[in-house]
Amino acid sequence: MNSVFLRAPIGAYHAGQHLDIKLTAADGYAAQRSYSIASAPGAPRVELVIERLEDGEVSPYFFEVAQAGDTLDVRGPIGGHFVWRPEDGGPLLLIAAGSGIAPLLSIVRHWAEGSSETPVTLLYSARTWDDLAFSPELLALEERAPGFRLVATTTRGRRHRATDYERRLDRALVHEVLAKSPLSPRLVYVCGSTAFVEVATTAVVDEGVVPSRVRTERFGGTG
Numbered sequence: 001m002n003s004v005f006l007r008a009p010i011g012a013y014h015a016g017q018h019l020d021i022k023l024t025a026a027d028g029y030a031a032q033r034s035y036s037i038a039s040a041p042g043a044p045r046v047e048l049v050i051e052r053l054e055d056g057e058v059s060p061y062f063f064e065v066a067q068a069g070d071t072l073d074v075r076g077p078i079g080g081h082f083v084w085r086p087e088d089g090g091p092l093l094l095i096a097a098g099s100g101i102a103p104l105l106s107i108v109r110h111w112a113e114g115s116s117e118t119p120v121t122l123l124y125s126a127r128t129w130d131d132l133a134f135s136p137e138l139l140a141l142e143e144r145a146p147g148f149r150l151v152a153t154t155t156r157g158r159r160h161r162a163t164d165y166e167r168r169l170d171r172a173l174v175h176e177v178l179a180k181s182p183l184s185p186r187l188v189y190v191c192g193s194t195a196f197v198e199v200a201t202t203a204v205v206d207e208g209v210v211p212s213r214v215r216t217e218r219f220g221g222t223g
């Protein structure tokens, strides 16, 4: 995964929103994709976190072609449902897989800036420990913010801490995470591939969370 920083202001945005980026070739062919904002609202630079899909049309552009100083065709900020504002409160359960961390990172960063006492649990799935993007930042936040808990689960590699998991997310895993939480989540945000979001959302609802309290963002794909 790569971070892309936008220098130009995009106007005010909420944690959880995304931008649409349009690439246009010399012959006029255009392709547009959505990318979530990973920075907190008000941050000096707007950060996007882009995962490279080898057979992708647009994502490889940010790894192979884009250069610092390039101009991008950007629309947004977009999105009204998958957002968190401090007044939305919590406790929060955030569930991410892969690049799905992007909008949840914005929420975590926004939460960390405030004086909010509301507990936040981030359940973050990746293939290996090294694939957990932003893990140094998240581990440091866990050290200094008593209300923040990171639970990592690695599907193809060993866990690094006894409190983490090394299997795919399923209902049993969600059950264990909820059982170890001091308070039930009032709001749940789930983000990742379409398939991951389906599994995670079904699991939290089966564990008793009211569906209207579960907000989802599907990035596409089956992984």
Ligand SMILES: Cc1cc2nc3c(=O)[nH]c(=O)nc-3n(C[C@H](O)[C@H](O)[C@H](O)COP(=O)(O)OP(=O)(O)OC[C@H]3O[C@@H](n4cnc5c(N)ncnc54)[C@H](O)[C@@H]3O)c2cc1C
Pocket: 018, 033, 034, 035, 036, 037, 048, 049, 050, 051, 052, 053, 055, 056, 057, 058, 059, 060, 099, 100, 102, 103, 192, 193, 217, 218, 219, 220, 221, 222, 223
């Ligand atoms: C609201 C929203 C926010 C998004 N935010 C981000 C973000 O912050 N970071 C990010 O990296 N992506 C994000 N995405 C996904 C992004 O918009 C593109 O779909 C992704 O970059 C793939 O585009 P591509 O042109 O490279 O691949 P495509 O040419 O569109 O697809 C190539 C192949 O990969 C599959 N595929 C498509 N999307 C995914 C996926 N997400 N996971 C696995 N396989 C996939 C396709 O089915 C196809 O087989 C977001 C999507 C939405 C709808």
